[in-house]
Amino acid sequence: MSDTSGLDLTRFSINQQTVKQLSLPELVDACVDLGVPAVGLWREPVQSYGLDAAAKLVRDAGLAVTTLCRGGFLTAIDPDARAKALDDNRRAVDEAATLGTDTLVLVSGGLPAGSKDLRGARERIADALAELGPYAASNGVRLAIEPLHPMFASDRCVVSTLKQALDIAERFPAEQVGVTVDTYHIWWDEDAPAQIARAGASGRIHTFQLADWITPLPEGVLNGRGQVGDGSVDMREWQGYVEAAGYTGSIEVELFNDELWARDGRELLAETAARFVEHTA
Structure with a gap:
């Protein structure tokens, strides 16, 4: 395993999907061994392991849980x-x-299926959040709308820009609804820095995630997120935008990549931690 001793991982969080080849206990053990302080979890593996057991596992290991992925799919x-x-x-x-x-x-x-109405789909998201926002806040949970790259608009996410996400989120209190800032999905958008500032002004940057854009895209673009430092995204630039907007929280690395998943999970986690330190401030 690569050596992570001496690395400042204070703000680093590993999203579970990045190293999905590791079981939850394996992930927790690797985080403890490498000094990784936080994880972002996914519902499916948590449910498979058992919700209460998973909560106890990460709690007993002293790991913070920065996010849970994912809710949504509210356009029906x-x-x-x-x-x-x-x-x-x-x-x-x-x-x-x-x-x-x-x-x-x-x-x-x-x-x-059969619809071409993007605006109507976005309105149905807002209608759903009007019900879900108060419920989430009453449980101490914030909802973080994640805009996805426009290539996913038809089948996964009709919210493609931070502006679109904020136009919905700002209908609700910030403690109910904010946004996810993910470099993979917004790095191309020249308006995104201004929208990050807008989000920060109302306390709506609920999480910040890193992944690189690599070309050519792998076959099957869903799993085309590159390792930090392997692609076109200037991570420090985007970190600068969110921090100028007041964000001081953890920074997750969330990668979807078949080649990375084929590797040893512990080695990949160590490499990702090292890349995080190399490419962030």
């Missing part, structure tokens, strides 16, 4: 599908609270 038109989505998001809020994180990341959802 069908009333039954909408009701199921709202119920699932309430469960996600409950899970976040049990795990001890105050931030549930939302991937808002794509266009329903």
Whole structure:
């Protein structure tokens, strides 16, 4: 395993998806061994391990849980599908609270089958948040809308820019709804720095995530996030924007990449920690 001794990992958080080849106990053990102080967890592996058992595991290890991924998928038109989505998001809020994180990341959802109405889909997200926001806040959890790169607008997320995310989030108190700033999804947007400042002014930067943009994109773009430092994104520049906007929290590295997942998970975690230190302030 690579040596991480001497690295300042105070603000580093490893998103579970980055090293999904590790089981939750393996991830926790590796974090303790390497001095990684925090993790961002995903619902599916947590549910597989057992919610209460997972909460105890990370708590006993002294790890902070920075976020839970993911809620959302709130664009359904069908009333039954909408009701199921709202119920699932309430469960996600409950899970976040049990795990001890105050931030549930939302991937808002794509266009329903047969629809071409982006504006209508975004309005249905706002309608859902009007119900979910107060419930989340009553459980000490904030909802963080994550804009995804426009290539995902049709099937995963009709919210493609920070401006679109904030236009929805600002309808609600900041302790209910804010945004996720993810370099992979917004690095191309020349308006994003101004929108980060806008988000910071109202206390709505709920989490900051790093991933690089590599070209050519791997086959299957969903798993095309590059290791920090391997692509086109200036991490320090974007860190500067969020910190100028008042963000002082943990910084997650969240990678989706088949080549990285094929490697030894502990070695990948150590490399990711080292890259974090190398490419952030």
